[in-house]
Each structure stands twice: as C-alpha cells, then as structure tokens.
Amino acid sequence: MNKIVEKENFSEKVVKIVVEAPLIAKARKPGNFVIVRVGEKGERIPLTIAGADVKKGTITMIVQKMGVSSQKLCALEAGDYVTDLVGPLGKPTEIHNVGTVLCCGGGVGVAPLLPIVEGYKKAGNKVITVLAARNKDLLILEDEMRKHSDEVIIMTDDGSYGKKGLITEGMEEVIQRENIDECITIGPAIMMKFCSLLTKKYEIPTMASLNSIMVDGTGMCGACRVTVDGKTKFTCVDGPEFDAHKIDFDEMMSRLGGYKSEEQDKMDHFHE
Amino acid sequence: MERSEEYIKNERKKEWRVELQKKTKAKDRMAIERVEMSEQDPNERIKSQRIEVNNGLSKEQAVLEATRCMDCVNPTCMEGCPVSINIPKFIKYIEKEEFGKAASVLKETSALPAVCGRVCPQEVQCEQKCFYVEKLNQPSVAIGHLERFAADWERESGEIAVPECAESNGVKVAVIGSGPSGLSFAGDMAKLGYDVTVFEALHEIGGVLKYGIPEFRLPNAVVDVEIDNLSKMGVKFVTNYIVGQTATLEDLKEEGYKAFYVGSGAGLPRFMNIPGENANGILSSNEYLTRVNLMGADSEDSDTPVLRGKNVVVVGGGNTAMDSVRTAKRLGAENAMIVYRRSEEEMPARVEEVHHAKQEGVEFLTLTNPIEYIADENGRVKQVKVQKMELGEPDASGRRRPIPMEGSEYTIDATVVVVAVGVSPNPLIPNSVEGLEVSKWGTIEVVKDKMQSSIPEVFAGGDIVRGGATVILAMGDGRKAAANMDTYLKEKYLSEKVEQ
Numbered sequence: 001m002n003k004i005v006e007k008e009n010f011s012e013k014v015v016k017i018v019v020e021a022p023l024i025a026k027a028r029k030p031g032n033f034v035i036v037r038v039g040e041k042g043e044r045i046p047l048t049i050a051g052a053d054v055k056k057g058t059i060t061m062i063v064q065k066m067g068v069s070s071q072k073l074c075a076l077e078a079g080d081y082v083t084d085l086v087g088p089l090g091k092p093t094e095i096h097n098v099g100t101v102l103c104c105g106g107g108v109g110v111a112p113l114l115p116i117v118e119g120y121k122k123a124g125n126k127v128i129t130v131l132a133a134r135n136k137d138l139l140i141l142e143d144e145m146r147k148h149s150d151e152v153i154i155m156t157d158d159g160s161y162g163k164k165g166l167i168t169e170g171m172e173e174v175i176q177r178e179n180i181d182e183c184i185t186i187g188p189a190i191m192m193k194f195c196s197l198l199t200k201k202y203e204i205p206t207m208a209s210l211n212s213i214m215v216d217g218t219g220m221c222g223a224c225r226v227t228v229d230g231k232t233k234f235t236c237v238d239g240p241e242f243d244a245h246k247i248d249f250d251e252m253m254s255r256l257g258g259y260k261s262e263e264q265d266k267m268d269h270f271h272e
Numbered sequence: 273m274e275r276s277e278e279y280i281k282n283e284r285k286k287e288w289r290v291e292l293q294k295k296t297k298a299k300d301r302m303a304i305e306r307v308e309m310s311e312q313d314p315n316e317r318i319k320s321q322r323i324e325v326n327n328g329l330s331k332e333q334a335v336l337e338a339t340r341c342m343d344c345v346n347p348t349c350m351e352g353c354p355v356s357i358n359i360p361k362f363i364k365y366i367e368k369e370e371f372g373k374a375a376s377v378l379k380e381t382s383a384l385p386a387v388c389g390r391v392c393p394q395e396v397q398c399e400q401k402c403f404y405v406e407k408l409n410q411p412s413v414a415i416g417h418l419e420r421f422a423a424d425w426e427r428e429s430g431e432i433a434v435p436e437c438a439e440s441n442g443v444k445v446a447v448i449g450s451g452p453s454g455l456s457f458a459g460d461m462a463k464l465g466y467d468v469t470v471f472e473a474l475h476e477i478g479g480v481l482k483y484g485i486p487e488f489r490l491p492n493a494v495v496d497v498e499i500d501n502l503s504k505m506g507v508k509f510v511t512n513y514i515v516g517q518t519a520t521l522e523d524l525k526e527e528g529y530k531a532f533y534v535g536s537g538a539g540l541p542r543f544m545n546i547p548g549e550n551a552n553g554i555l556s557s558n559e560y561l562t563r564v565n566l567m568g569a570d571s572e573d574s575d576t577p578v579l580r581g582k583n584v585v586v587v588g589g590g591n592t593a594m595d596s597v598r599t600a601k602r603l604g605a606e607n608a609m610i611v612y613r614r615s616e617e618e619m620p621a622r623v624e625e626v627h628h629a630k631q632e633g634v635e636f637l638t639l640t641n642p643i644e645y646i647a648d649e650n651g652r653v654k655q656v657k658v659q660k661m662e663l664g665e666p667d668a669s670g671r672r673r674p675i676p677m678e679g680s681e682y683t684i685d686a687t688v689v690v691v692a693v694g695v696s697p698n699p700l701i702p703n704s705v706e707g708l709e710v711s712k713w714g715t716i717e718v719v720k721d722k723m724q725s726s727i728p729e730v731f732a733g734g735d736i737v738r739g740g741a742t743v744i745l746a747m748g749d750g751r752k753a754a755a756n757m758d759t760y761l762k763e764k765y766l767s768e769k770v771e772q
C-alpha cells in the first residue's frame with residue numbers, strides 16, 4: 001500500500017499523482033517505469049516515473065484516463081492508497097553528451113519524456129523539445145519542459161496553441177535548420193512510427209519508448225513482446241526504449257489492440 | 273534430514289510398529305484393492321476454475337489404504353522420495369489412526385506436505401519404487417493420496433502445531449522469491465532462530481504455487497495456511513520488492529542482512545520463434561495462467577481481461593500445458609487441444625493431470641508440432657499450421673527425438689494459442705549481482721548439497737539452480753541451504769559472539 005500525497009488534474013483526461021515510494025524514488029533513473037494496481041480486483045498497469053523526490057521519498061506519475069484501470073487510479077485522491085506499486089522497472093535511458101538532442105512527445109507521452117529531457121540537459125546537451133497535442137487543453141507539462149529545454153516547439157492538430165500541424169512538421173523544421181545528433185520519441189504508436197520514418201530519412205539515431213501491454217513487468221509473461229531488428233524482445237526488460245528504426249511498429253500497433261474487445265467489456269461492466 | 277538406515281530400521285522395530293505389523297497378515301494386506309480418489313464430476317468441475325478436482329480420501333479410505341502398506345524391512349519407496357520422507361512411518365500412523373502424528377512425520381522432512389500431496393509426480397518417485405510395483409506388478413500404495421490426507425486432516429482439524437522456534441539469535445537473513453524453495457528455506461531458518469525476511473517481486477506470496485498452478489489442482493487456501501504458519505513463526509514477508517531493482521543485494525547488506533537465499537525460479541517463458549508467433553491471441557502459458565490464477569481474470573469483477581475462444585490450442589506436454597488447456601476448458605472453450613511433438617508416453621506431465629484432462633474432454637494431438645501461425649486481417653491468430661512428427665533415436669534427455677515428416681503439414685483452426693514449451697531461469701539476480709557464477713543456461717552455480725554459490729553469503733536453490741524442476745526438489749534445496757547456511761553463519765558470527 002502506497003499513500004498518494006498529492007494529486008493535480010492537468011486536464012479532464014490527464015492527472016498527476018505523487019505517491020510515497022522511498023525506495024523507488026532512490027533507485028529510479030530516467031526511462032524507468034512502475035507497475036501500479038488499484039483494488040484487490042485491480043489490474044497491473046505500467047506507468048512511467050515522471051519524476052521523483054528522494055528527500056520526500058515520493059515519485060510522480062502522470063496518468064491518462066484510458067480504460068477501467070487508469071480511471072480507477074485517477075479517481076483516487078490525496079490521502080488514498082494505491083494497493084500495489086512495484087519498480088523501478090525497465091532499462092533506464094542511455095543518456096550521454098552527444099551534442100544536440102531532439103525530444104519529441106505526443107499526448108500523454110509527454111510525461112515519460114520529462115525525466116529524459118531533464119537528463120539530457122543535465123548531461124550537457126542542447127535540448128530542443130517538440131510537444132504535440134490535439135488541442136491546447138490537452139497539452140501538459142509545458143512549463144516544466146521549458147525549464148529543462150533550450151527551445152520548446154508546440155504543435156496542435158487544430159492550431160489552438162503553438163503551431164498548427166503534426167509533430168513531424170515541427171521536427172522537420174528543426175532538422176532542416178540545424179544538425180541533430182540524436183532523437184527520442186514518446187507518444188502514441190502511430191506518432192512514433194511517423195517520427196521514426198522521418199528521422200530515418202535524415203539518418204538521425206532515434207530511440208522510441210514503447211507502451212506495450214504488460215502484466216508482470218519483470219519478463220515473466222511475454223505479453224509485452226515486440227519485434228526489433230527481426231527479433232522478439234520483451235518491452236519490460238529489454239526496453240522500454242528501442243532503436244526506433246528497427247521496431248516493427250505495425251505489429252506493435254496491432255498488439256496494442258490485442259485485448260480491445262475484452263477491455264471494452266470491462267468498461268461496460270465498470271459503468272453498469 | 274538424511275537419516276541413517278540404522279535409524280529407519282530401529283524405528284520400524286518400535287513397539288507400536290511391531291504391533292501393527294502383527295495385527296494384519298501380509299496376505300490380507302495384499303488382498304485390499306488400491307483406493308480410488310473420488311473426484312468432482314468432469315462436466316460440473318469445468319464450470320469453474322476454483323473447484324478442486326480431487327475430493328481427498330475419507331478417514332475410512334485412508335486407514336484401509338494405509339493397511340495395504342507392508343511396512344517393508346527395506347522401504348524402497350523412500351529411495352524414490354527426493355527428500356526421503358519416512359514414508360512407512362507416516363503411513364503406519366494413519367493405519368493407527370493417529371493422523372496428527374502422521375502429519376508430524378511428514379513435516380520432519382517436507383515443509384509443504386499438503387502441497388506435495390497434490391502436485392508431486394508420485395508415479396515416477398516414491399510410488400514407482402513401492403513394493404507392490406517392484407515385486408508384485410500391482411498398483412502401488414497411494415502414497416500421494418495418503419500424504420494429502422494426513423496434511424489436510426491436520427489443517428482441517430485446526431490443530432496445526434506451529435513449530436517451535438529457537439530463541440532469536442538476531443542474525444538477519446533475506447530470502448529472494450517466495451516460491452516453495454524460498455518458503456521452505458524461510459521455515460527452517462525461523463526454527464533455528466534467525467530473523468528471516470522474504471522479498472517477493474509480485475503482489476502475492478507463493479511463486480508458481482499461486483500464479484502458475486490453478487486452484488482446481490491446488491487451492492490457494494492450502495498455500496495460505498502454510499504462509500500464515502510461517503508468519504506465526506516470525507517470518508516477515510515483503511511483496512512488490514524486486515531485489516536487484518527496488519534495491520540491490522548491497523543495499524540489503526547495508527541494512528544488516530548477513531546472508532541471502534535466492535529462490536527466484538525459472539519464470540521466463542520460452543517461445544518457438546516460428547513465423548506469426550507474435551500475432552494477437554498467441555500467448556505464453558505464464559501470461560495465460562497469471563491472468564487467470566493471480567489476477568482472477570476468470571471472474572467478471574476482475575479488471576484483468578483474458579482471451580477466450582471456441583478453439584484453443586495449447587502447445588506442449590508438461591504440467592504447464594495441462595494446466596493451460598484445462599483452464600481453457602473452464603473459460604468456455606468448446607475445443608481445447610494439446611499439440612505435442614512427441615507421443616503421450618514422453619509427456620512430462622503428471623499422469624493424473626493427463627487423465628483428468630481427458631475426462632474433461634481435452635483432445636490430444638501428439639506427434640505434431642506447430643510450424644507457423646496464420647492471422648486474420650486484424651492480426652488475430654485464426655489457424656495453426658502443424659507438421660506431423662515421428663520418433664527417432666533417443667536424445668540427451670533419454671526420450672526419443674521427434675523428427676518432422678516432410679509433406680505432412682496441415683492447419684487447425686484456433687483463435688487462442690497458448691505456448692507452453694518450457695521456461696528459462698529468471699535473469700534478474702544473475703544480472704544484478706556481481707561475482708555470481710552462472711552457467712551458460714543462466715542457472716546459478718552452487719556447490720552441490722551445500723547450495724552455496726560463488727559468493728559465500730549467497731545460497732541458491734529451486735528452479736533458479738535446476739532450471740525448471742518440481743516443487744519437492746525446490747523445497748528440498750531450501751532445506752539443504754538452510755542447514756548449510758546455519759553452519760556458515762554460526763562459524764562466522766555466532767561463535768564469535770559466544771567468545772566475547
């Protein structure tokens with residue numbers, strides 16, 4: 001049982017939750033995630049550690065309401081407890097001083113991007129961050145990103161904030177303007193696929209952080225398998241970050257829908 | 273633990289044993305037919321994942337079956353038991369209707385008799401070595417059923433004796449993993465007075481006993497009683513704690529832990545790496561069983577989903593495959609089928625599980641191997657392409673090697689495929705502890721019989737050392753490790769204390 005010490009609604013769909021977890025706060029590195037479970041009948045869901053405070057012994061998660069489990073978590077308030085929390089999981093991001101880094105985040109993928117942006121900056125890189133959202137209200141963590149980036153470019157689908165257009169348009173503008181040594185992309189699978197296609201064209205080494213379906217998060221079940229460079233990998237222990245140019249995104253997207261109708265049944269049951 | 277032949281012989285000469293030996297003639301004992309375990313009706317039991325198949329023996333059945341046992345001068349059955357349970361002694365206590373004492377005999381050597389009575393492959397262990405089989409070519413004494421009877425009797429009587437523990441010696445030891453190996457180690461160390469903490473990565477204690485073996489074979493309540501008992505003995509349990517990730521072994525040393533027992537299991541699923549294997553609907557037995565057994569996905573109020581299908585194919589022939597295919601039946605599959613590349617004779621599963629699976633309407637397609645999966649336009653598996661096999665010369669395992677038959681390919685319809693072709697050692701500890709010697713298969717190297725690794729304060733056992741074995745072997749390792757760690761720690765810490 002881990003106590004929620006703070007909760008903030010970023011938007012109708014996105015919530016920030018700060019939870020007591022002193023050991024995880026100490027051990028975590030950028031790129032790590034945790035598995036959270038709410039209630040005795042709860043599902044185990046993976047969430048990135050968006051930040052940590054070692055002194056207070058807390059970690060921060062930013063959660064988007066999707067199905068039953070994320071909604072149950074978002075319905076908790078400060079003072080409530082999550083039933084189970086385990087981590088840190090996954091391989092941390094390999095952060096080096098490479099020069100200029102392009103960090104691209106879409107939707108709730110902006111949350112896991114934050115510690116990575118922080119890390120790259122700390123390592124002495126020039127960090128250019130491109131954030132994308134459907135509209136202004138869905139954009140999160142802009143101020144925090146500005147704090148740790150040399151430049152932030154915002155793209156919205158409807159033009160309600162920043163520039164109108166897709167994330168790849170913002171990226172391409174930067175790539176044509178200056179030399180980019182490394183790129184990282186986190187967001188919906190389809191977005192990562194197109195980011196990856198773009199950087200491949202310009203031969204920029206690119207990492208993508210995958211949000212596969214998981215159960216245990218420790219390599220025990222294989223629910224999270226992806227094909228990278230023609231080989232099967234487990235996202236939870238071999239990733240979650242992989243060389244984007246080698247990921248089979250089409251298979252990955254298909255696998256994300258592997259439990260779609262069963263998840264929908266759970267939602268219908270939840271609302272009854 | 274290992275007792276001398278001399279001791280066993282003397283035990284047999286005790287007055288109460290001699291009395292029983294004289295009470296019934298050998299001929300009359302041999303005339304009794306082996307007991308039949310009563311079972312839930314196959315059509316009823318497949319309606320729920322949680323109905324135990326075997327009902328257990330009645331008191332009368334147990335006493336009669338115990339009477340069959342000849343109390344042999346040379347009890348060969350004990351040779352077949354990996355932990356050398358004093359089999360005749362516990363069985364004779366059942367004949368004498370002193371069931372509590374029978375249970376105590378079991379507990380001298382087995383930490384989890386109620387579990388072993390249900391899941392041990394007795395037919396290739398103790399029962400295979402029974403006098404009836406060896407000398408008379410008749411069905412063995414039902415040692416497994418009797419073991420279960422004695423252990424259940426004790427539990428249900430509410431008279432479980434919490435073992436006496438030595439006075440606390442204040443030395444902290446950590447157990448990594450809460451499977452049968454870790455639990456038996458923890459029990460023995462608590463008895464010896466150590467301050468024991470068990471760290472478990474999952475949110476439940478029990479390892480495979482909870483997330484793998486289904487409740488229709490091993491009810492959680494049976495396992496929970498054992499865990500409760502350990503708690504009463506002062507063992508502490510910490511769930512959601514991955515040693516090597518949440519904190520390292522070094523961190524634990526700083527917290528004062530003096531020695532470690534690694535019982536982290538062989539939980540990594542293997543796949544076959546054949547085309548189409550990553551299609552939706554194809555999953556490892558670990559994923560399938562974990563969703564149902566650990567997460568309760570068979571019930572509607574669980575938030576965890578599980579895939580159901582009319583046609584379910586399970587690949588493999590071990591206990592894991594049987595558990596998966598029978599789970600599929602219980603989740604409503606009309607056709608649940610085992611696809612196994614060798615013949616039924618080579619199947620590593622317990623004979624009883626194969627028998628129960630057949631009763632429940634599971635189909636067996638042996639000498640057949642999948643070679644490709646075909647998915648529909650949404651990426652969901654719809655067919656399995658299989659190939660027929662024939663058996664050739666024996667391989668390293670002593671079983672005849674399956675050889676593909678050219679041109680024998682055909683397809684089977686299936687929308688759920690469960691792959692149960694084996695597991696690999698859990699790499700978390702081998703990868704995170706520097707200086708730990710690991711074999712090329714990823715198992716931890718230990719000094720045989722001592723269970724001590726290349727790092728003196730780290731002991732290991734169970735599947736992480738054996739690479740996939742049985743509950744009883746995992747448990748036996750835990751007990752051996754406890755005895756040897758005790759010697760190690762006494763020399764290192766406790767003798768000094770006495771001198772001071």
Ligand SMILES: Cc1cc2nc3c(=O)[nH]c(=O)nc-3n(C[C@H](O)[C@H](O)[C@H](O)COP(=O)(O)OP(=O)(O)OC[C@H]3O[C@@H](n4cnc5c(N)ncnc54)[C@H](O)[C@@H]3O)c2cc1C
Nearest residue numbers: 045046047048062063064066067068069070211212240263
């Ligand atoms: C390593 C990792 C880190 C993650 N970090 C975060 C994070 O920081 N914040 C956050 O909000 N989410 C994160 N996710 C995604 C999050 O785990 C899922 O959104 C969550 O499991 C959905 O559960 P649910 O029961 O609410 O929805 P479900 O009912 O499971 O799903 C609802 C719908 O979403 C689809 N879906 C299911 N799982 C996923 C998934 N993993 N990704 C995308 N769509 C999915 C389903 O097909 C379904 O249509 C992360 C995932 C991974 C693997």
Ligand SMILES: Cc1cc2nc3c(=O)[nH]c(=O)nc-3n(C[C@H](O)[C@H](O)[C@H](O)COP(=O)(O)OP(=O)(O)OC[C@H]3O[C@@H](n4cnc5c(N)ncnc54)[C@H](O)[C@@H]3O)c2cc1C
Nearest residue numbers: 449451452453473479480515536537591734735741742743
């Ligand atoms: C489905 C199935 C059916 C089976 N049926 C039978 C049967 O009928 N009869 C039989 O004798 N055997 C059977 N077996 C085999 C038997 O269950 C195993 O041999 C036995 O459980 C091994 O015990 P263990 O304690 O070594 O490991 P496990 O039971 O695997 O337990 C290991 C535990 O360690 C935890 N862990 C791993 N790494 C860490 C870490 N770094 N930190 C903290 N915790 C960690 C894991 O989460 C797990 O809970 C079956 C196995 C399966 C999967």
Ligand code: FES
Nearest residue numbers: 217219221222236
């Ligand atoms: S989530 Fe189970 S193996 Fe990755």
